[in-house]
Amino acid sequence: MTHDHDLVLRPTAAQTEAALNPPAGRTGGDLVVETLAWxxxxxxxxxxxxxxxAMFDALRRSRLRYVGLxxxxxxxxxxxxxxxxTGEVAPLLLSAGPGALMSLAALQEAGAASAPVLAIAGQVPVAGLGGGRHGHLHELRDQQxxxxxxxxxxxxxxTQxxxxxxxxxxxxxALTAPHGPVWVEIPQDVLSAGTSLPVVTPVDAFPDELAPRPELTAVAAHLLANAERPAIVAGGGVVRSDASGKLLALAERVDAPVVTTFGGKGAFPWEHPLSLQSWLEDRHTTDFLEDADVLLVVGSGLGELSSNYHTFAPRGRVVQIEADLGKLESNHPALGIHADARLALSALLETVEARPDEHAADRVRxxxxxxxxxxxxxxxxxxxxxxxxxxxxxxDGAPSFWDMTILAYWAWSAFDARRPNTMHSAQGAGGLGYGFPAALGAAAADPTTPVLAVSGDGGAMYGIAELATARQHGLNVTWLIVDDGGYGILREYMTDAFGEATGTELARPDFVALAESFGVPAVRTSPGALREDLAKSLARTGPSVVVLxxxxxMFAPTHL
Structure with a gap:
């Protein structure tokens, strides 16, 4: 079978002429930027x-928008x-050595959350690659x-x-399921040298489709149609593959209750009669899932948070649909289906027979x-x-980005995201400092929609410098900082484990005055005034800060 992208395209006369006579003044950096644009x-x-x-110099000769943090x-x-x-690749341009290494925490989060980030970093000159002995500034023995x-x-x-x-x-x-971050490094001399190579034309980089094996979806469909107590765990893979509609159709066809993981927030309507919402840290939910005779897990590896801290022990048959082969059956034996969630759910919908259950909604309730x-x-x-x-x-349609803070831990379980792909947090890798800079990225993607960032005062200090970025680019982000004087969740963990907390109490600035010093409007609020103050800030054009x-x-855990 021949696909359009398998064909070798013949250049037009104009393209041939342009290729033979490239414009002067270009460098390897231009080849990077031209490739990204195409x-x-x-x-x-x-x-x-x-x-x-050289990459940054080439940006001024391109139509690409640069958002510098x-x-x-x-x-x-x-x-x-x-x-x-956006579901699109996000290019990230970096330098070598310390600048490159500073991105590691963010790339770990992108990997854990399957975000398609294309990091392109500089390197020492070609002659210095692999040595670590040449004394180049920023040199690493093996940066890769x-x-x-x-x-x-x-x-x-x-080479260029x-x-x-x-x-x-x-x-x-980056775009082949599971999405994720990728790394390209280019030596400084390759980037900065002049080039006589032709201007880059449209580039073929179609992602590979990850379709399910039909014999496996046939078995899964049979299990679901004949189950007595089916249930579904919907993870982040449902959101990333834009499969929320197919999930809803499947759940309604077999009357299976659905719980969404913290990474899958919004994958299933919160108030639907079959919705168990996201109370995964509650033993009542864990017991319900353990009692399912057929448990369909879609787009989740059933990791620490999704398994109530590994206390979940299913007694029925597990069917797991997962694009990341390393996560397939990594925590529980299952009928493992290595596939993109959307393609696998589509296959199930084509074959599964209806299974009406008038008691399913009562069990959820x-x-x-x-x-x-x-x-x-x-x-x-x-x-x-x-x-x-x-x-x-x-x-409802405004995205929110939550740092690792107590209010975010609440939101994982108790917040109605209302729409798919609108609530995001750093729960993939769990590092501090995600909320505000992530919100800036979302605002750059869609300047017509307000974006909310939520941080504690500890996590907020990681991103204070980006108030300048928000102001410089006029990004529509409202930053809610919950100021409790320290690392609140660590304070709780340490007090519970050791009787008292050490290293969790923090001196912090006047966040309102600090934001205003950047030219960003800010307000100090109270629990009673929060709704109104936050709504006003979200309606404002440009960045703003609300300090609570x-x-x-936290609510008491039930996984112990």
Whole structure:
């Protein structure tokens, strides 16, 4: 079978003429930028450095939009969010050595969350590659080795003619399910030298489709149609593959209750009669899933958070659909289907027979009532008030980005995302500092929609420099900082484990005054005024900061 992209295209006379007479003044950096533009990139993130300057110089001769951040890890978080909300590859331009290494935390998060980030970094000159003894500034003995365990694929360029093909291969890798970050490094002299190579024309980098094996989906369909107590766990793969509609259709056809993982927020309607919502840290939900005789897990590896801290022990048959082969059956034996969630759900919908169950909604209602009773029995009025205020203030289609803070831990379980692909957090790798720079990346992707970032005061200090970025680019991000005087969740963990906390209390700035010093409007609010103050800030054009002094606490765990 022949596909259009398998054909060799013959250049037109004009293209041949242009190829034979390329414009003067171009460098290897132009080949990078031209390749990105023809692959479909419109926005790039990054931070310049000595070994990468030729790429940044080439940007001024291109139509690409450059969003520069102040710290490489933050630039990586911004690219991660851009990739998540658009489903497109987000180029990230970096220098070598320290600048490259500063991006590692962000690339780890992109890998854990399957965000398509294309990092292109400078390197020492070709003669110095692999030695670590030449004394070049920023030189590492093996720069690739620092990234090989973090990204999906690594690509090294040694000549200018290799640049388009290497970037195209990396682009294809980033977009092939499971999406993820990729790494390209190009020596400084290759980037900065003049080039006589033709201007890059449209580049073929179609992602490979990951279709399910039909015999496996046939067995899965049979199991679901004949189950007595089926249930579904919907993970982030459902959101990334844009399969929420197919998930809903399948759940309704077999009357299977659905719980969404913290990475799969919004994959299933929160108030649907079959929705178990996201109470994965509640033993009532865990018990319900363990009791399923057929459990369909879609786009989740059933990792630590999705398995209630590895206390989940299914008693029935597990069917797992997962694009990441390394996560397939990694935690529980299953009928493992290595496939993109959308393609696998489509195949199931073509073959599964309807399975009506008039009691399914009642069973869901019983579980949720038990969850509510448990939460009602704890002194958590403030926490529930604050989370409700955020939900009321945030427009339904507005994306939100949550740092690793107590309010985010609440949101994982209790926040109604309302729409797919609108709630994102750093729960993949769990590093601090994600929320605000990620929100900037989402705002760069769609300047017509307000974006919310949520941080604690500890995590906020990681991203303070990006207030300058938000102001410089006029990005529509409202940053909610919950100021409790320290690392709140670590304070709780240490107190519970050791009787008291050490190293968790922090001196911090006046966040309102600090934001205003950047020219960013800011307000100090209270739990009672939060909804109104947040709504006003979200309606404002450009960046804004809302500071909530409050000491929140987590609901009691039920996985112990």
């Amino acid at each position: 692959l479909g990139a419109t926005t790039v993130f990054g931070l310049p450095g000595q070994h990468a300057l 102040r710290v490489e890890s933050n630039a990586g978080f911004a690219a991660d969010a851009y990739g998540r909300v 080795a620092s990234f090989r365990d973090v990204v999906k694929s690594v690509h090294t360029v040694r 003619s290799q640049i388009p093909s290497a970037i195209a291969a990396a682009w294809q890798s 019983t579980v949720l009532e038990k969850v509510r009773e448990r939460i009602d029995g704890q002194d958590l009025a403030l926490e529930r008030q604050v989370l409700a205020a955020v939900r009321e203030a945030l427009p 002094p409050a000491r929140l606490k």
